[in-house]
Amino acid sequence: MDARAIPFDTRRDCEAQFLAVVAAAQHSLRLFDPDGAVFALGTIQVDAALRAFLQRGGTLRLALHEPGHIERHFPRFLRLLRDYGHACECRQSPKNLRQLTDSFCIADEQHVVRRFHSDHMRGEANFDDPRAVDVPHHRFEAIWEASRPTLHPTTTGL
Template sequence: MQEPVREAVVRFDTRAEFESQFRACLAAARTRLDLFDPDFAVFPLGSSEVDASLREFFRRGGVLRLAMHSPAHIEGHYPRFLRLLRDYGHLLGCRSTPKGLRNLTDSFCIADDLHLVRRFHSAHMRGEASFALAQAVELPRHRFDAIWTESFSVLQSTTTGL
């Protein structure tokens, strides 16, 4: 049995610390993950550890939604993630923002409306992670929902592969 996540806010300012907090958020997720980043270049979506964690998350029925400005980095650098899309496309949605939202520069991951990892600006590693703090998730949740509504589908799995 997994230990309950205790309330915590952790600040970070390096890529290694960001990746560690993202993995902790992924491990804490049970039913839903919503991520926004301009291109997901710093998210370790192509690593074997994240692949294994996401596969377990999907096997439990979890749903993942990614919103981004461009899917080019994922298409060119994350073949494991593209296989996840093929295998779990019914639980994984990817959307791209319209031109009017391309000025958004923050980056965040929300798990179960309870846990949050966010970088204040996507060009920098400085940010914070909040665990078991629903109030910290409120504003990013509203932002993500608005971004998701305005965005259009990309990276869809098809019968020809991808």
Template sequence: MDAPLIARFDTRRELEAQWRALLERAQGRLDLFDPDFAVYPLGAPDVETRLRAFLQAGGMLRLALHDPAHVERSCPRFLRVLRDYGHQVECRQSPRSLRHLSDSFALADGLHVVRRFHCDHMRGEAAFDAPVSVELPAQRFDALWDESRSTLAPNVTGL
């Protein structure tokens, strides 16, 4: 394993660059949490391409959020990925009792994390090849996941 790489960021551009770097490193598992994913480029063509490649290679994606409205309204590319790979992608919405959670993080393979300290700010940290940095957010994600319910289910209309 490579030596851990830690990078701090405080702009949207830097956040997106670190998030894309995490997507490029992901091989088997992606766990993503954000209150609404409004600052993540889920609808970008390059992200769709990368997610499709990740899922074609057998990856699994879990996305947890408080409010799916932005994704439903503004991320048709992600919704197509969800439709096409619904057996490998699951999205869950947090219960009202957990809507106070205000950080945001993306985890890949138990090795990499990109984390914003608060969803109202871009300030955060990316850690690659750093399983120790992933432990706490992974535990928090699993606890949130267990309490959440399915949302953004792929569906077929017009039949």
């Protein structure tokens, strides 16, 4: 497949590109969003796509500022974390990183869907383009290293 970029500016298009990136993923998914809401992690479609990805042996890492939205609105995602805890990890960013307002999902360091600002739906999806993934990948790794575990699969965190 040739590298291509697809711009979007609606929630529906953003969700469609997110699902396309998840479908393209073979080994790893890296997600960053202030509260995880934009990725619709609680929908049946996303749950099915993530489960299929994890069943194939993939790993998922989610970094966010606040886990409250997921805890309140995405019980399917919490079940997914319980069912695939060995392949999923979620972390919460420290207060000094809360000014970060972009949002992105990276698959296999080849595909990315990103919103330029979390208050707006305007963004772009890139497929088969490691150059488009380079900056978000480095940002994710820096956020990940500074963050601490959250959204534990059980109430005790075990």
